[in-house]
Amino acid sequence: MAPDLLWTLIAFFLTILVLSYVLGDNALFRMVMMIFVGISAGYGAVLLFYQVIMPRLITPLVTAPPADRMVLIIPAVLSILLLFKLSPRLSVLGNPSMALLTGVGAAVAIGGAVSGTLFGQISGTISLFDLSGLSSAGSAISQLFGGIVLLTGTICSLAYFHFGARKKGEENTGAQPAIIQLLAGIGKVFIAITLGALFAGVLAASLAALIERLDFLINVIKPMIS
Amino acid sequence: MSEIICPYCGYSNDIDALTCLSCKKSLYDDVEEPGNPPQQEGMDWLNTFRGFDTKTNASTLDLKPGDGSTDAEPEIPDWLARIRALKGEEAPPLEDESLPPGEMPSLNNQDADLPDWIKEIKASDSPQPGKENNEDFPDWLRNLSAEENLAPKPEASERSGAALPDIPDDLQMDEPAEFNFDAQSVEGNPIAPVSPPLDIGGLPDEFFQELTAGQTHAAEEIDQPDLDWLLERAQTNLPQEEAAAQPLDELNWQDQPSLEQPEPEPSANESEPVESAELPAWMFESGEPAGNETVESTEIDFASLEGNLTGTGSEDLITTPQEEELPDWLLEDKAAPPAQAPEYLPEAPSDVETGEMPGWLHAVRPIEAAAPKLVKSEEESRIEASGPLAGYQGVLPGQGVVTHYSKPPVYSARMQVTDKQRIYATLFETLIADEARVGAPAAAKTESSQLVIRLAVGLVMVVALLAILILQPGFAAFPTLVPPESVAFYDSVQTLTSATTPPRVLVALDYDPALSGELRTISTSVLEDWMAGNSGLAFISISPAGPALVSELVNTAAIQIPAYLTAERVINLGYLPGGASALAALANSPTRAAPTTLDGLPAWESLLLQGMNTVADFDAILLLTDNAENSRTWVEQVKPAAGDTPLLVVSSAQVAPVLQPYVQSGQISGMVSGFTGGAAYEQLTQSASGPVRRYWDAYQGGMLLIAALMLIGAAVFGIKNIVRRPK
């Protein structure tokens, strides 16, 4: 049997077994899931070794000039300390490595949130009100109208998430001021529309995947039949 | 994966292990120890929750025979073990307690409130004189009674006076909102009642000591008549719904005035041990042999105590501690060798001296007050008889729980029921059983309907799509309305590929294999156009599986452009780990972020990438993505570094709405998203045999089918909701 045909048959049967989940959870499906987890972990481990550990640690430690090697000693030590996480007793030794990872991760997240999303979305919303360079009054009005609708939606969606509530003595009433309730009510409408649109998008993407798989099955069976 | 956590080393042991595989210590000694600190941890809502539990959580009471199976034994939660331990500690004094005449008939005060049929039954029995005499109680006990009678009492009397069909409602009145099992179970969540498996191992030794002590007392001191009233009192101790739900052969209680208490009253229950030695005639009716009675009374005392401890709850309706339904552990404990009893006996004299706290007072003290003291005094009083610690006081008992474990004796519990009683009982039982089963069928119904819907939807969709894919009916018109972002995308590609020098494009592959079906289909046409312009393509993958997907994608696209030399014009920079951070590094210095090819060769010295140092040196950046977050990072961190280099995006339909703002703000120069975008692009390129065109019928058919199914579902369940609302 040609190797390509063998690979195709493997893919064919795996597709069938996974699609059998439509009929309900079953032992074969669970078996395939475990194989899948194992294979992806194996491939991931190989990639991590060849694409991360080797080029970023081992190779430079061997080939880099002495000055760079001195710098590399720190991540090397931290990496070794991280290996202690495999032992419940000694796992505390890996905490400094995890601390560095968490600290840098938090900073990256803050940077992305502020300069990326926050500023990006605010400037994106404001730019809708840039009426300069519009040819006609009609287009200016329509853009202005569109801008106002989007601005209202954005503001109300933000207001919907307001957490603060009134306190009666020590008791949390959970009630919010009327104006926030009003804005939140409008915000809910926009959020529901957005989630609905995204849901349709997710359905479209997954439907495309289903169609592609079914087409694959047909293409495998067709030659066998004919 | 069922397991027991070792209280000493925390090792997860198998469900039926008695000793820890790791530290070899018994798993059932004091298992609740580790659990103590969190209770003081100030989690108010959970504390109140737990507080409710000991009063009302019926699921903890579900003493079905099957539950006692040894397989399930180790699964007993600690809290239940604690409750049992407390019950065990309270048990012995009940045997030798005596009650002044005034106490018992406190239940009779409610005659007026009773349903007529119970009054009828009562009329056939000798009435009980006397009233509840609280003066005889110590102050703290009076307060206790007062506290426990606060809220429920008026409602109780009011409701218990109502017609029979109302009774089941009453039974649920004390159930706190948080414990509305029926409501929860309809939602199919874990709040649906669960009967915890029983475990003798989970119980502290004191429990067994008390049990054996209890039996010894029962055997030696309690004479026949006393046993009868104990039986009656035990039954009255049960919450009303428990008693009411007893199977027919257990319903002799109905002709006992003690049962005229239609509402469980903690205070009444607690004061019941304070009964007169001169018991009324009706109390002496018994058809049972002494031996049986002895044990039976003890058992039912435990049951009644359980009633006291766990209070009422909808589950109590179907969990009557009748003889054959008594859990194994209870029967086994009674079968434990009495010889051991004296050694473990607490300092509770069999005959109460004047001025000392009588046994019944032990029994009715608040559990919190009684339990620790009892355990302490007992441990302190115990003197080791043998071994190296011989003569020492307060040594922990050596016996493992297993030594108490033996096959329980079987007791018969025949009760004489008249036809009239049988009719009432059946009626009562049916009413309550229906009430108790409110949640379960609803949940089951929901679950089954959910599975049926899923199966039906699956079959309909798969069959419909297969039919369309096989038949290719061609009913779906290719879109004529092309989104502006797709037009912008097409224009950029055309402009760059028609230039004199072939463009060099950084292709970022940022999708998982899950969506490769969609993205490969869309991007094949796009790549074909780039290849037709002999563009140099440098692929970099953000997802781990990306490098493998690259070769698949390139091979698929190259089939249509045989003249394109993939070996020279395509380079695979492999996987770029690190997500957003790595993208930032790529934006700063691509040569440093992705120095080698997938094969480990120096990438930036190759012919294709020679002289390139920044992402701005590329003629275009093509992002193939199904990931909203990474797309944002590309827009927010890589695009600024790329300067005028256009960022073109081929995206999955699921992220299109998220990327729309960036398209509007011009940060994304052009976008093709989903099959719709792919179809639009193929329309613009006038490609007659594009991959999207092949799937278009199935895609449009599938989308319309899903929309139709949603509409049907909304109509059916929407109408159902509207119809249900008035109820």
Add this chain to the structure above:
Amino acid sequence: MRAPLSTAIAIGAGVLTLLGFFIPIEALTSMRSLLIEWAVLLAGVAGLVAIVHLLSVHWRKMTASHNRSVTSAFLLIAFGVTFAAGMVLKPGHPTVQKIVTHIQVPIEASLMGVLAISLTAAAIRLFQRRGGWMSVLFAVSAFVFLILGSGFLSSFANIPVLKNLLAAVNSLPVAGARGILIGVALGSLTTGLRVLLGTDRPYSG
């Protein structure tokens, strides 16, 4: 204070990276790049450690005396074969890539296909699970965008009113998306800051 050394490292590394993000001074930006490189390396090592842990968990399941999990054996075998092949042949080798394209891709794509069915079933049962006008709006919006996404209406593109209407409807989700994204950004900011302020110390195990 718990884990003072780790807390100091987290705060120090975080603050330096953050400053390098906002203040484009050579010293800070290069320090930021260096720290990010280290973080990426450590994330890779952490990935390997976690994979070893995953294997140990499944080994325990497989060798348990009770409730033994047979499927765990498949996981371990699949891992062993893939890892050995990958280490020997390297990730770029066609055979290793075939493992991805002919085993991983079909399984993932099929699961995505199953998701289409699960989501359709969930959408059908939406009103059984939860009522309220937000659900109604969600369902209406999903229905409308399913029709739009199917390209069914684009056949009527020659109607100008419809064209403008579709354009307006298509831009509506942007408003809600912006609101949610800004909100998430605010949450990310405060959550990240809790780590940099040392009040959240997930690494102090």
Add this chain to the structure above:
Amino acid sequence: MITILGVLGLGVVFLAAGSIIILRMIGKDHGQPAFRKIAAFDDLKKSIGLAVENGTRTHVTLGKASLTQSSNPSALAGLAALERIARISSTSDRPPIASSGDGGLTLLSQDMLHAAYRSVHAPELYDPGRGRLTGITPMSYIAGLLPIATGEDVSSHVMIGNFGPEIALVAEAAENANAFSLAASDSLPAQAALFASAQEPIIGEELFAAPAYLEAERSHAASLQTQDILRWGVIVVLIGGAILKMMGIL
């Protein structure tokens, strides 16, 4: 050279940090601030309590975001919630299990469980086997979650982190197993999928409120208050910016 955006960014960061510190200090004197009711979190509390009472398990899954990704705060919020849940349910015979789709997160979840048990003086309850990596790719992570959803006596699933829409498969499996599921993600497609399939979906920013609503440390409440302050700041900037842009000043 320092850019205006850089200065603005730093300003926002310092403002937020200062606000968290001050509100935290104020909170010590004035007690827990009042927040609006979010039914999902109330149901979560009940569900955890009942899991403890019934001897079943609570499962917390933290998503697939790498710590080096900008979407990691959702996982950090999940970790804070995990710590709280581990404390609450440490009395259970079946302690909670945590799962994730990233190596770093897995190690942090183990650390979190360890810290939680130590804080309730029950370090012996810690078992690293309960902080698991279920898969290294997004879909294999979900594939590894399915057995947990259908087995292991889990009665309550808490999904807080960065997921793809495929998390709906887990929500569905949980529902089939009659388990409670609360799901929150910072990813919009996942939120949409979960809105339809999860019992208790949490929308957008509410994800970051989980620790505060589970009565975790004072700083969590302070950061929620800070979010509110920044929210209204952003709203003012949006309105002001729009007006200035329209007038051609900006």
